[in-house]
Amino acid sequence: MGDEVMAAYYGDGDVGGSGGGDKDRVLEWEVGLPGADDLTPLSQELIPPRLASAFNIEPQPRRTIVEVNCASQNTLSSLRDQAPTCGQSSFKSFKQDHSPGDIIVDKNDEHMSDSKKLRRMDETDSELRTESPNSVDELSARTPKRSRIEWTPLLHKRFIDVVAHLGIKNAVPKTIMQLMNVEGLTRENVASHLQKYRLYLKRMQGPSSESHSSSDQLFATTPVPQNLYEGGSSGDRNGHGPMPIPVPYAPPMTTMLSRGYHGNGHGGYLGMPMCSHGMGNYNGFKSHDHHPCSTMQQRE
């Protein structure tokens, strides 16, 4: 069983970065270590049932050996910044947030589709960070290139709600970003989206509802709040100083921005009005009785 893990580890050939011919030395490490028989299998519960019940600890389902190996491989993969090599979902309850409405924004690690196989052959450019793996934290700490975020309907809804609360006049990227409370979402991200949203609003208002081009799909799915032009709920219209933001309307989205998969059947949210998608209302906002879906109500 351990073979799989070892295989996964060695498979790269670039283990520690200490060079190629160190495999012999690695073997030395194993001297004195407990053997497989001496170790408690991961598949075995660490907390006896009695103890668990005494402390109100939820008994976790037993893991099969396959699941354990799977999790090991995935862990190794993630350490090496790769996509999970094993699709077992049994461990999903691990780090997952329980907040149902959480928006996940994952800006690292882009696995682009095969079509985009344009790989940066950097190396040649700029200063060289010594690739010494001794500073592992450097990899995680500085995330040099965040891949583009995806404005999922959920993310966009939060955006819309915040803008509605602020009023269009007060809705500026920084404030929106703060109120959205989405980890990993930058001011630039919001600014870009806001720019697009404003263009959309302009198109919606000026010429008597021009023919909606397909570019409005995302926006069309979320009704434009009527009170958009009011100040926020704080009633601060009329430029009285900076409106102090009471704080989060919405529960913090522990966030990783999801950039995972678009893949079920539809071509993403662009294809269809995904109104009643079940992921509709995250709690926390005092909703202005939005019509959940139905006809888009533009102002007036």
Added chain:
DNA sequence: AGACGAATAT
């Protein structure tokens, strides 16, 4: 300096 927003780039 930092935020904003329009223009421009990818």
Added chain:
DNA sequence: TATATTCGTC
């Protein structure tokens, strides 16, 4: 097309 980045302005 969607999103990122640049750039002039305040």
